[in-house]
Amino acid sequence: QKEVEQNSGPLSVPEGAIASLNCTYSDRGSQSFFWYRQYSGKSPELIMSIYSNGDKEDGRFTAQLNKASQYVSLLIRDSQPSDSATYLCAVKTNAGKSTFGDGTTLTVKP
Amino acid sequence: NAGVMQNPRHLVRRRGQEARLRCSPMKGHSHVYWYRQLPEEGLKFMVYLQKENIIDESGMPKERFSAEFPKEGPSILRIQQVVRGDSAAYFCASSPPSGGNTEAFFGQGTRLTVV
Numbered sequence: 001q002k003e004v005e006q007n008s009g010p011l012s013v014p015e016g017a018i019a020s021l022n023c024t025y026s027d028r029g030s031q032s033f034f035w036y037r038q039y040s041g042k043s044p045e046l047i048m049s050i051y052s053n054g055d056k057e058d059g060r061f062t063a064q065l066n067k068a069s070q071y072v073s074l075l076i077r078d079s080q081p082s083d084s085a086t087y088l089c090a091v092k093t094n095a096g097k098s099t100f101g102d103g104t105t106l107t108v109k110p
Numbered sequence: 111n112a113g114v115m116q117n118p119r120h121l122v123r124r125r126g127q128e129a130r131l132r133c134s135p136m137k138g139h140s141h142v143y144w145y146r147q148l149p150e151e152g153l154k155f156m157v158y159l160q161k162e163n164i165i166d167e168s169g170m171p172k173e174r175f176s177a178e179f180p181k182e183g184p185s186i187l188r189i190q191q192v193v194r195g196d197s198a199a200y201f202c203a204s205s206p207p208s209g210g211n212t213e214a215f216f217g218q219g220t221r222l223t224v225v
Contacts, residue, residue, distance in 0.1 A: 019218065032212070038214075043201055043219045044153065044201070046213050046215060049213050056193075090214075095165070096141060096165060096166075096205075097157055097158050097165075097168075098203075098214055100151035100153040100155070101152065104199050
């Protein structure tokens with residue numbers, strides 16, 4: 001079992017729709033959870049961080065965390081073509097090591 | 111406030127040569143992480159360092175790869191006797207010294223090509 005698993009892509013949604021990206025993790029000791037966006041040929045860019053159960057909203061992005069289910073998700077509302085990228089889920093333990101999922105590639109079609 | 115600086119951005123090496131990749135963390139950051147990304151694949155953890163200490167090197171290949179983060183100067187990822195399979199993007203990230211509950215920010219990466 002991978003330490004961090006993301007739903008297999010690619011994911012394609014029409015412009016204006018909600019994109020839902022999911023991630024599960026295996027280490028119950030994980031404390032910090034991050035979503036990064038990576039455009040092709042570029043480095044990952046942090047877009048959301050979440051540390052406690054529940055929802056965290058930032059503009060069109062909402063991160064959801066459920067530690068009991070070891071599940072974290074990212075919702076993108078009113079998806080735009082510029083949101084087309086690979087989204088990486090990262091899980092960090094208190095020891096400091098961050099483990100990434102393989103990423104989900106999102107395409108938003110105009 | 112400069113971000114994480116990596117150099118060189120692109121590096122070409124012939125098989126058997128050595129590659130040295132440098133990473134200067136953000137100001138105030140003392141934790142550095144190195145990741146490798148093969149073409150069309152995800153980020154793979156290599157090593158986690160603090161100043162003068164290797165904290166976790168569980169992702170480092172056993173041979174030819176080494177990393178350091180000296181008291182002064184950048185972190186260095188060193189690959190000896192490179193092979194074609196080492197061709198990848200190598201990303202460095204840094205975070206502040208406040209434990210696990212902190213975000214890491216990435217540099218622009220070094221694209222290594224072995225010919």
